[in-house]
Amino acid sequence: MTIYEELVLQRPTVPAGLLSKEEKDRLIERGMLGIYRWYFDQSQTKRNWNPYRSFDWASMNKNHSPELLTILERFFAVEQYVPDYTSKLTQLTRKSMGRSHFQVLWGAEEAKHSELWYNSLLFSTQRSTKWMGEYLRNLRQQEWKLPWDDALHMSCYVVIQERATQLNYINLMKIALGQSDKPALANDSDPVLAAASKVIANDEAAHYGFFLSIASLYLYYYPAQLLTALDEVIKHFAMPALDMFEDPNWGEILYKTGIYGAREYTKDVLQVAIKQLSVKSRKALELGIKNSRLVPDPDGNICDAAIFESFDYREVGATVKNTIDRITRYAKEVGIHDLDPVTFTPSGIIPTA
Numbered sequence: 510m511t512i513y514e515e516l517v518l519q520r521p522t523v524p525a526g527l528l529s530k531e532e533k534d535r536l537i538e539r540g541m542l543g544i545y546r547w548y549f550d551q552s553q554t555k556r557n558w559n560p561y562r563s564f565d566w567a568s569m570n571k572n573h574s575p576e577l578l579t580i581l582e583r584f585f586a587v588e589q590y591v592p593d594y595t596s597k598l599t600q601l602t603r604k605s606m607g608r609s610h611f612q613v614l615w616g617a618e619e620a621k622h623s624e625l626w627y628n629s630l631l632f633s634t635q636r637s638t639k640w641m642g643e644y645l646r647n648l649r650q651q652e653w654k655l656p657w658d659d660a661l662h663m664s665c666y667v668v669i670q671e672r673a674t675q676l677n678y679i680n681l682m683k684i685a686l687g688q689s690d691k692p693a694l695a696n697d698s699d700p701v702l703a704a705a706s707k708v709i710a711n712d713e714a715a716h717y718g719f720f721l722s723i724a725s726l727y728l729y730y731y732p733a734q735l736l737t738a739l740d741e742v743i744k745h746f747a748m749p750a751l752d753m754f755e756d757p758n759w760g761e762i763l764y765k766t767g768i769y770g771a772r773e774y775t776k777d778v779l780q781v782a783i784k785q786l787s788v789k790s791r792k793a794l795e796l797g798i799k800n801s802r803l804v805p806d807p808d809g810n811i812c813d814a815a816i817f818e819s820f821d822y823r824e825v826g827a828t829v830k831n832t833i834d835r836i837t838r839y840a841k842e843v844g845i846h847d848l849d850p851v852t853f854t855p856s857g858i859i860p861t862a
């Protein structure tokens with residue numbers, strides 16, 4: 510039996526789209542809590558590392574190019590705003606235990622990233638502690654602000670941001686592995702930096718995966734609202750803290766070193782994220798929203814055919830079911846499933862497109 514056939518069998522006997530807002534919110538919260546617990550377990554058992562002991566820092570290359578050192582500086586700068594990110598995102602999501610506790614755990618991982626990039630600069634021996642102290646003091650004069658003030662938009666924002674960050678670190682790893690074709694980076698091969706970039710990119714992949722699961726949950730129970738938020742976030746997206754460096758050359762350095770540019774954003778970030786949310790294309794998303802009458806009923810349900818033309822709703826259902834199944838396997842393994850199960854509940858929404 511296919512997953513979709515299973516979904517059809519499990520569909521409740523209520524008419525389409527009649528799950529109440531209260532019930533949908535309860536299902537989303539229960540799902541988030543389950544995903545958070547699964548994530549917590551994975552982070553402790555499979556991804557635990559230490560920014561001081563996990564790398565042979567003393568063997569780090571001492572002759573990195575100015576371009577590469579600038580990249581390390583900026584990566585450190587972005588990660589060291591972690592108190593701003595964590596406090597604001599935790600406050601924004603505080604009514605949801607799954608989401609807000611995740612933000613605390615996420616913050617601890619981002620703090621490790623900040624230490625990792627700090628160590629890379631320190632052991633490069635090309636930045637003094639005095640210089641680093643001054644750099645940090647200047648950065649902390651500014652405060653990062655939420656790009657959106659609601660959880661739905663922020664759920665879309667972090668999907669794109671974490672994927673972009675993962676890509677940035679993977680591309681740095683390629684430079685450190687000596688795979689860059691840029692002459693300026695010819696002497697930037699560095700096994701220590703390659704190992705560090707790989708570990709940190711793996712964390713970012715896990716962050717991306719978590720937020721993708723959360724966005725999929727919203728997309729399944731509140732499709733029109735999530736897609737509208739996604740469309741708006743894409744229209745205004747910028748990486749965090751970019752405007753806080755006061756460095757007009759930063760975008761240029763990222764582009765010239767092959768770390769990140771418009772092409773990478775479109776092809777390796779946006780298209781990947783959109784596809785994993787089962788959205789057909791950027792254009793289909795825009796069209797679907799434009800052609801829909803996006804006026805939800807009091808329970809947040811919209812039964813408008815046009816919106817379902819822009820994405821594969823059945824695939825979203827299968828994604829959410831797969832996520833719940835994964836959580837269930839983990840919950841059984843650690844023995845909490847019988848006491849506190851998470852079950853998949855079909856939305857009752859029948860796509861008419």
Ligand SMILES: [Fe+2]
Pocket residue numbers: 588618619622674713
């Ligand atoms: Fe990070």
Ligand SMILES: [Fe+2]
Pocket residue numbers: 619671674712713716
């Ligand atoms: Fe991250």
